[in-house]
Each structure stands twice: as structure tokens, then as C-alpha cells.
Amino acid sequence: MRGAFCGVLLLLLAAISARAEDRVAVGQYLTILGDCAACHTPPGGAPFSGGRRIPTPFGWVIAPNLTFDRKSGLGLWSAADFDRALRFGRKPDGGFLYPAHPYPYFARFTAEESAAIRAYLATLAPVYQPARGADLPFPFDFRVLLWFWNALYVPAPPPLRGAGHDALWDRGAWIANGPGHCGACHTPKTLLGGDDLARAWQGGMAAGWLAPALDGDPRTGLGAWREAEIAQFLATGAAHGQLATGPMAEVITLSTAQMTKADRAAIAHYLKTLPQSPGSVAPAPPPAMMAAGEALYRLRCAPCHGRDGEGTAGLFPRLAGSAIVQAPQPATILRVVREGTRAVATKAAPTGPAMPGFAGLLDDGAIAAIATYIRNSWGNAAPAVSEAEARR
Amino acid sequence: MTIRLKPVDAVIIGFGWSGALLAEALSGAGLTVLALERGPFRDTAQDFPPSRVADELRYAVRHDLVVKPAENTITFRNKTSQTALPVRALGSFLPGSGVGGGGVHWNGQTWRFRPSDFTLKSRALARYGKNFLAPDLTIQDWGVSYDELEPFYDRFEYLCGISGQAGNLRGARLPGGNPFEGARARPYPTPPMAMPYAPTLFADAARGVGYHPFPQPSANLSQAYTNPFGVVLGACSYCGFCERFGCGNYAKASPQTTILPILRERAQFSLRTQCTVLTIAHDGKGSKARGVTYTDDSGEVFFQPADLVILSAYTFENIRLLLLSGIGAPYDPASGKGVVGRNYSYQTTSSVALGFADKLLNPFIGAGALGMVIDDWNGDHYDHGPLGFLGGAYLAALATNSRPILNHPTPPGTPRWGAAWKRAVAKSYLRSMRILASGSSLSHRGAYCDLDPTYRDRFRRPLLRLTFDFHPNDLKMSAFATDRLAEIGRAMRPEWLVVDKREAPYSIVPYQSTHNVGGAIIGADPTTSVVNPYLQSWDLDNLFVVGASAFPQNASYNPTGTVAALALRAAEAITTRYLRAPGPLA
Numbered sequence: 001m002r003g004a005f006c007g008v009l010l011l012l013l014a015a016i017s018a019r020a021e022d023r024v025a026v027g028q029y030l031t032i033l034g035d036c037a038a039c040h041t042p043p044g045g046a047p048f049s050g051g052r053r054i055p056t057p058f059g060w061v062i063a064p065n066l067t068f069d070r071k072s073g074l075g076l077w078s079a080a081d082f083d084r085a086l087r088f089g090r091k092p093d094g095g096f097l098y099p100a101h102p103y104p105y106f107a108r109f110t111a112e113e114s115a116a117i118r119a120y121l122a123t124l125a126p127v128y129q130p131a132r133g134a135d136l137p138f139p140f141d142f143r144v145l146l147w148f149w150n151a152l153y154v155p156a157p158p159p160l161r162g163a164g165h166d167a168l169w170d171r172g173a174w175i176a177n178g179p180g181h182c183g184a185c186h187t188p189k190t191l192l193g194g195d196d197l198a199r200a201w202q203g204g205m206a207a208g209w210l211a212p213a214l215d216g217d218p219r220t221g222l223g224a225w226r227e228a229e230i231a232q233f234l235a236t237g238a239a240h241g242q243l244a245t246g247p248m249a250e251v252i253t254l255s256t257a258q259m260t261k262a263d264r265a266a267i268a269h270y271l272k273t274l275p276q277s278p279g280s281v282a283p284a285p286p287p288a289m290m291a292a293g294e295a296l297y298r299l300r301c302a303p304c305h306g307r308d309g310e311g312t313a314g315l316f317p318r319l320a321g322s323a324i325v326q327a328p329q330p331a332t333i334l335r336v337v338r339e340g341t342r343a344v345a346t347k348a349a350p351t352g353p354a355m356p357g358f359a360g361l362l363d364d365g366a367i368a369a370i371a372t373y374i375r376n377s378w379g380n381a382a383p384a385v386s387e388a389e390a391r392r
Numbered sequence: 393m394t395i396r397l398k399p400v401d402a403v404i405i406g407f408g409w410s411g412a413l414l415a416e417a418l419s420g421a422g423l424t425v426l427a428l429e430r431g432p433f434r435d436t437a438q439d440f441p442p443s444r445v446a447d448e449l450r451y452a453v454r455h456d457l458v459v460k461p462a463e464n465t466i467t468f469r470n471k472t473s474q475t476a477l478p479v480r481a482l483g484s485f486l487p488g489s490g491v492g493g494g495g496v497h498w499n500g501q502t503w504r505f506r507p508s509d510f511t512l513k514s515r516a517l518a519r520y521g522k523n524f525l526a527p528d529l530t531i532q533d534w535g536v537s538y539d540e541l542e543p544f545y546d547r548f549e550y551l552c553g554i555s556g557q558a559g560n561l562r563g564a565r566l567p568g569g570n571p572f573e574g575a576r577a578r579p580y581p582t583p584p585m586a587m588p589y590a591p592t593l594f595a596d597a598a599r600g601v602g603y604h605p606f607p608q609p610s611a612n613l614s615q616a617y618t619n620p621f622g623v624v625l626g627a628c629s630y631c632g633f634c635e636r637f638g639c640g641n642y643a644k645a646s647p648q649t650t651i652l653p654i655l656r657e658r659a660q661f662s663l664r665t666q667c668t669v670l671t672i673a674h675d676g677k678g679s680k681a682r683g684v685t686y687t688d689d690s691g692e693v694f695f696q697p698a699d700l701v702i703l704s705a706y707t708f709e710n711i712r713l714l715l716l717s718g719i720g721a722p723y724d725p726a727s728g729k730g731v732v733g734r735n736y737s738y739q740t741t742s743s744v745a746l747g748f749a750d751k752l753l754n755p756f757i758g759a760g761a762l763g764m765v766i767d768d769w770n771g772d773h774y775d776h777g778p779l780g781f782l783g784g785a786y787l788a789a790l791a792t793n794s795r796p797i798l799n800h801p802t803p804p805g806t807p808r809w810g811a812a813w814k815r816a817v818a819k820s821y822l823r824s825m826r827i828l829a830s831g832s833s834l835s836h837r838g839a840y841c842d843l844d845p846t847y848r849d850r851f852r853r854p855l856l857r858l859t860f861d862f863h864p865n866d867l868k869m870s871a872f873a874t875d876r877l878a879e880i881g882r883a884m885r886p887e888w889l890v891v892d893k894r895e896a897p898y899s900i901v902p903y904q905s906t907h908n909v910g911g912a913i914i915g916a917d918p919t920t921s922v923v924n925p926y927l928q929s930w931d932l933d934n935l936f937v938v939g940a941s942a943f944p945q946n947a948s949y950n951p952t953g954t955v956a957a958l959a960l961r962a963a964e965a966i967t968t969r970y971l972r973a974p975g976p977l978a
Binding site: 312348356357 | 436437439443616618623625626627629631640642654659848
């Protein structure tokens, strides 16, 4: 009798611990969907030990330590404290977290999902890493103002279920609008840094890089991409003649490449249902600038990107038809021509090629001419880039 | 005081093509691998981007990518009776230094040796008799055959994406390729490069004389290529900055463009740069190597214990490290005994310059391995008996190196400076070309390397001493090949033609070829070779000596393809056989 009781107890305990393990695994996967490591894991440092400085348009915010260290981490936070911070942007003392923490998106987590994330973080080795806080100028250092901000920009998340959409769409919409917080970069911001929902998915800026539109625009968005290409891009950082670089390189390695194939397919499926935004036709660029740009392009750019901007798959991005090239803001192409950049290297696309910077070799006028030329050749169309813009 | 480091499974000395190929194979088999490279780290976008690389002064004149004589050099003399002097400015050859080694600044001419090259001696004895060979020639068979190397040539060509036209596919002759090549299992991975005007003229003339021109097999790729590791290479832009330059377009196969992206992601692989290996530690003949002693740019000295030691530095440094470490019997030219330093050989080159009145050749369209070649006077498919020499040459027109500082072609009789010279250069640049003969080099008793008794390097170690002159056999071969070359040149109907023959004594000053081979040669007999047919030291079974130092004599072809095939074969022997049962493989 006693033996049988012990047996049942052991089975029960095993079942509980299996459920706990499941919950930890679920929590870990949710941190991948949420790309939490991008901010909270310092490069080369202990997982989720924080301390990384996150640039915002208003100043620096330091990502806190999420390990359960009692002095510098979450060791003394209750489950309710954690949930409130994760989903609603409030500290245990009731104070406000800066929305560099994407709680407007994380509000789409359920309480169970929030608990699973906490269960996962609790399994990590506690690390003493006290750096936290922010370095924002007045008035942004005045956190109480965030009450108004939250009232303006953090309504209760609207339901995502669209009529006539299937479970795949539901899943993709949830990831993109929830944990994946894609719009945090790819939706333009208002002057106060909130999502400009009237222009949702029309492209924004992230740390000085263009986050291109993800809407259905064939020129500046994903209109010309096939669903499978979007999924491949999320898996490898290389598809549709484009290569991931800048902040997206890290999103690929830390988040999307580690998602399940089904989740990447769901995101791609959802993004392909976004409508085309009402585009504006750019005026034709000055012919003299185009002629100068063409001569420079042939000499400096064509050896890799090809005479017709066709590029080389997996090595040199295609410029013809590129959304980044044709975006309203030329920030990324100017930056890349000036400073160069390195594409992400993933297991499936290991090359990780880099483009050299041309600053010092090309002056502002030359860079403006090249940018204008590539934005308006081979079917591309976008506003001309002035010398003054290239100087900035 | 020497700092003792944590042991690794394998330490690799020198990170050029050989070191990178071994590093990939050994780390892929799960070993912890540490590569030590004497030069700096080098990356395409950081170190030779297209925005900066077209700098002839920096790279072609001042040799930015090759070893600095102040850091390491050799001493040289033509014969044993002379006193050798140190080479203080590189000339005749340009050994690489830094990550990628010579694989960064090479031209990309990617050949396979002919089947007959591997049995040169036994074939010559059988076909021409004992008295045909001069008594002081020390040529040998390799102990490895073309057929045994074929899968590894193939693997290297597909790693790099080599552009070319097969001439012999599994025994079937294909038009447009080299009809004399050994049978290959697969065609080249990418088609030949687009051919500029000058090599096309050469090929037309050669065809008219009855020869069989074909495009130079090239590691400057004709089109983008994804190698078996998933690494993507680009297409050559024909910029003409290739030999002595790194490629900014990811279009020239190098360790950087083919293997490094894979190694970068392997936790069991690490690479330390600016680290010079001083000696290989061991417990004497028949024992094992224990590891290496090296120093870095801080001046500290480290001992790195390792179960496997891969010596894959340049030819000269491979020989010198063996001598400095007391591995193998040093070669004694007086008695002909001993093996380390024996059978050094080189390349016997010559050329013909031509100018045209009516043809604009646009020589600025160039690459490293871009041209048309004939192999009709190479190998042993023709009877050498009446000619009185062994060996041969390939004859070629390559569109290369027509850069403004070092290339000023002028017709004969032009003054060497002044207004007339300037006018002649301006007229000739677009209208002239050079065709060349790349000839074999037979090893002989008086061509060898040993430690210099006088001169030392910055670590007070003796420099390597090179004693070398062209053997009469090779001069005879070269004269014959140059005559054939000039015949083709005349058939091109130039306005003027100048023949530059190769003559003795060998001069170490003008650039000729960085194909210094031998000195730690491969063979089936431990009394006449340093390594067995798997490049394994006869003396220490966990030491492998990889590189062109293994060539018993040099064929006419550029060596990289054969260096890589030998390296890959050694790597496979280590991973499939040696790791299971450490001991002699032959």
C-alpha cells in the first residue's frame, strides 16, 4: 500500500517536473520570438545579464540584468512584478519603464506565457551586473511623463483575428505584432516616438539604419517578394538578392534564424497580406546628377553590384528593385557607401561578405550622385539625394 | 621564461592554402585546432577592398602582402664554392605572409600536373635509358600517382570554383580543352573566363602552327559560384590588379573566400596571428613531436603542446624549421647523403615581347590567370630522345600585370629615357604584349638548402641558405621551348619581336616565379625523402610537412593545384586512418 503510494507520488512528481521543463522550454522559445537577447545579452557576455546600451532617438537606455541575481537582477522580483514589467512597462515600485522595452507589443503575451518566460529566466545562472538605468536629456528623463505617453500609444491591443484568415495568418500576425515587435522598427514613429499606426509597416529607422517598409508596396516594401523568399530571408539573412546587415543582422542570428520553420512561414504569410501603401511618385532626378552618378557607379560600384544593379545572390545585394535603395529616406545607402557594412553570416548562408566604406575616396557630391543614380536606374524610382543630405 | 599553454589536438604552422585546408579537415573531424601565422590577420573588406586595392605602389612595388626581409629572408649563392649573401630586397620570388599566405596575392593559375610528371624518373629510364640523364640530376618519382591525387585535385577545384575547359573527361577528349591533360572525373565547376584580344591572337596563331590552345584554368572566376560549404564567390571584374594584390571582389579563390567563413564559426578552431614558430619539440627520431615553441609580437615565448603538428609554412620555412629542430638528416652536397634541404628546384621561365602596328590590345583588361595556353611541348607525350633534354614548358599569352608603374613596353632600339621613350611608351602600351614559356626545373646535386653559417634572423636563428643555378638540361629545354614560342610569335605577324631567353647564372634579382619547391620531398624511400606519400615525416609520425617543399622536382606548371591536392590527401589520411591508429601510414 505504502509502496504504491510512493510510486504514485513519484509519477506525479515526474509529471510535474516534466511540465516544468516544458514550461521552461516554452519560455525559452518565447525569448527567441521576442529577440530579448538582442538587448539583454551583452555581446560575448553571460546570457540575459544586461548592461547593453540601447540607442533611442532620445538618448541611451541601459538594458537591465534579467538573471535572478538578488542584488542586480530579478532575484527579488515577484511573479507579479515580472509580469507587470514585461507586459505593461511598470516597475515593481509602480514607476515607468521606457518603451525601448517593447511592452506595447509584449502586451500580447498571455499571463501564462509571461510566467513561462520568467520560469526560463529563473533557470539561468545568476550574474552580478548592476549597470542599469538611462541617460536621457530633459524632459525625457522625467519618467512620469510616460503616463501620458502610455495613454496615447498603448491602447489595449486590438484583436488580430481578421475575417477570412487562417490559423497561419493568426500565428504570423501574433508574432509580428506581439513578441517579434517588428513594427518597433518597421513602423514609422511619431515625434514622441510612438508608433504612427496610420502609417503602420511603412518603414522606420533603427539606430541610424533604415528599417524598410514591410507593406505590399512593390518598390519600397515587400510587394515584389514571394512568401518563400521572406521566410528564407528570416532563416538565412540572404534572399531575393538582398542581404541582412545593420540591426537586422542581429535580429536574424538571435531571433528569426532560431525560430521554427513554421513560425517563419507564418510571419511571411502574414506580411504578404499587408496592403500597398498609397505611394507618391518622385520627381525625375536632375540629368546632370544622373550622368555623374552613372560614371561613378560604373567605376566604383559595377565591379561587384553589376552594370545593371543585378548583384550576385548571397554576395552582393541587388540594387535594382531594392526596397532599401528606393526608400523615401536614403539613410542606409548613404551610410553604407560612406562607412561600408558587413552582411550577416548564418549556417545556411555562411559567406558574411562585407562592403568597404568609400568615405575619403568619394566626396559628398559624388556620394549624392551615386545614391541618386542607383535610386533612379533599372526601374528604380526615389527622390534625388542632395549633397547636403550626403554630408549629414 | 617559456609560458606553457593548454594542449591542443593539432597545431598548424603557417596559415596559407595548406594550413587552411588542413585546419578545415582536422577541425571538421572534431579536433581542437590551433593555427599559428607569422603575419597579420587579413580580411577582404578590411584589408584589400576594391575601394583601396588598386594601389600598384603599395602592393606591386612595395610588396605589402609578402614577407618583409627584415623579418625573415634567406641567403643565396649560385654554387657551393661561393659565399652566400642575405637577400635584403625580394626579387626573383615573393613568399606570402599573413592569413591566407600566398593564396591572397597569387594569380590563380590552377593546374594539375600531368600523370607522367609523377613518375618522371622511372619513365625516363625506361624510355630513354640510363645514359640519357646527366649523372648529377637527382630527380625522383613522387611515390604518389596522378590517379591517387585526382579526387583531391577535383575537391580543390570545386572548393574554389575554378574556371576552365576540360580536355579529358574520364578518358573522353573534349574540344577546346587541353588534350594532353590527365583524365578528370568532372568538368571544371565554372566555364572559362571571357578571353581578351591578345590571348585570342596567340591562340589563333598557335592553332595555325598546328598546336592545341586552351584557356588557362583560373581561380579568377568567370561567374559567381557557391562552393560545397555554401560560401559564395563573385565573378572576376578583369580589373588587372591580381598578382601581388588581394581580390576585393571575392572573385579570386583564397583561404578567405573559400574556407575562412566556415572556420570562423567552428568553436574548436582558433587562429593566432603575428606568431612565429621557433622550433618543433620532439624526443628524437622514431618518437613523436610534442608541440611547438613560438613567440608573438610581445616578445614572450610560448610552448604549445599538441598531439599533431602540421608544418605548412612556405617552402623555405618548412625546410628551415626541420633543420633548426633537428628533424631528419640534413643534406650533404659533398656526399649526396641526407635528405632535409635536398632537391630544391624552381621554374625555368622565358618570354617573347611583341608589338603591333595595327592592333589595339587593351591590355588593361586583365586578371591573374586569364589567357590561352598550349601544352604541346610539355610532359612526355613527344620524344625527348633526339632533343637531349628532359622536361618541357607550357607556352601562353596571359592578359595580366599591365599596370602603369611597372609596365612600359617599348620596341627595340628605343632610348631608355627622354621624349622619344615617352612617345614610344604612349604608342606601345596598347599595341604590345608578352608571351611566355613556363618551363620545368629538374632537381640536381648542386641545388639545395642548408643553414647559413654566418647570417642570423631577428631571433638569432641561422638563416636558410639557398644554393641554386639552372641545370644545363633545363637551359636546353628552355632554349627549345623559347624557340617554339618565338615561332608562334612570328606567326602572329607583329611589327617587332624581342626574344628574352633564360640564361645562366640564375639571378635572384629580377622577378621570375614564386615557385620555390623541394627540400622536404615526398617519396617512397626514407633514405631519399623527408616525408612519405602522405606527407608524414619518416622520423616523427605525428608531424606532417605540407606544401611545395614536398615536390621532388618541379613540373612546368604553377604549383598551387598540386600543393592543395597533396594537402587534402594528407588530411584525409590523417582523419580516416591516422586518428584511428596513430603511427606510420606508409
